[in-house]
Amino acid sequence: MTTFARIVLTPKTQSSQLLQDAQDAGFTGITSIQSSQLFFVSHPSLTEDDITLLSQRILHDAVAQDCEWNWSTDTDEASQQVEVSYLPGVTDREAFELKTAASQLGLADIQVVTGRQYRIDGDVDTSTLDNLAKNLLCNDVVESYAIGSIEPSFITTTESDGLVEQIELASLDDDALLALSQERRLALNLSEMQVLRDYAQAQGRTLSEAELEMVAQTWSEHCFHKTFRADIDFVEKDAEGNVITEEKISGLLKTYIRSATEACSKDW
Numbered sequence: 001m002t003t004f005a006r007i008v009l010t011p012k013t014q015s016s017q018l019l020q021d022a023q024d025a026g027f028t029g030i031t032s033i034q035s036s037q038l039f040f041v042s043h044p045s046l047t048e049d050d051i052t053l054l055s056q057r058i059l060h061d062a063v064a065q066d067c068e069w070n071w072s073t074d075t076d077e078a079s080q081q082v083e084v085s086y087l088p089g090v091t092d093r094e095a096f097e098l099k100t101a102a103s104q105l106g107l108a109d110i111q112v113v114t115g116r117q118y119r120i121d122g123d124v125d126t127s128t129l130d131n132l133a134k135n136l137l138c139n140d141v142v143e144s145y146a147i148g149s150i151e152p153s154f155i156t157t158t159e160s161d162g163l164v165e166q167i168e169l170a171s172l173d174d175d176a177l178l179a180l181s182q183e184r185r186l187a188l189n190l191s192e193m194q195v196l197r198d199y200a201q202a203q204g205r206t207l208s209e210a211e212l213e214m215v216a217q218t219w220s221e222h223c224f225h226k227t228f229r230a231d232i233d234f235v236e237k238d239a240e241g242n243v244i245t246e247e248k249i250s251g252l253l254k255t256y257i258r259s260a261t262e263a264c265s266k267d268w
Helices: 017-024 048-059 093-104 126-137 174-183 190-203 209-218 252-264
Strands: 005-011 030-042 065-071 081-086 111-122 143-147 231-237 243-250
Touching: 005 048, 017 030, 017 126, 030 048, 030 081, 030 093, 048 065, 048 093, 081 126, 093 111, 111 126, 126 143, 174 190, 190 209, 243 252
Parallel strands: none
Antiparallel strands: 005 030, 005 065, 030 111, 081 111, 081 143, 231 243
């Protein structure tokens, strides 16, 4: 397990909107939700002074935030806590900017992952926290979550050796397809991997790693906008759980964004 520093930035004044959203969604046993920013920082020679420098010079707004940090090996598991972080391969802009700023302070080649921490008070159990994360705190298209402390996905780069690997897909079963997607960090789901397998079978050949990476990038949330294109069953309920509105949305991109542009119908 990689040892890393965990920096937690907590606003001194918390918004009540998240708590209201949770209670409106039926989680009435929750009495408070404290939200914090997370920054996970890793480097083989990372020191306490390095973390202090990053916190004081870049991350921490002492007027508006409280700041604490610890090493991952010293983390206490909180039972009423949910942490969320990006899936491997999803663009993490804050992490990129922190790495850039850190290099200007002389901390080159650090690895950074960002996330969010939610500390929850009230009459809740693990099942409630799990449902809360799935329904409100985490977008599982681009994020993962953990009850307690999450293990961030640090991605390191290596020098190319010129080898173009050939991947055998045609003979893989569904479990092996998902394992391949996870192992190579393609972030493709089973149906997408099955399309690749069908293509390999039709072509009667292996697929190169370049082909796999090209498809994974093209079908990524960032490029393909899976969330905006997806069919959505929208149900609005009141605090008692009564249905107010039911609607099937055939893609947010098509129904709202594109249709608004077409409705304007301007020559320019």
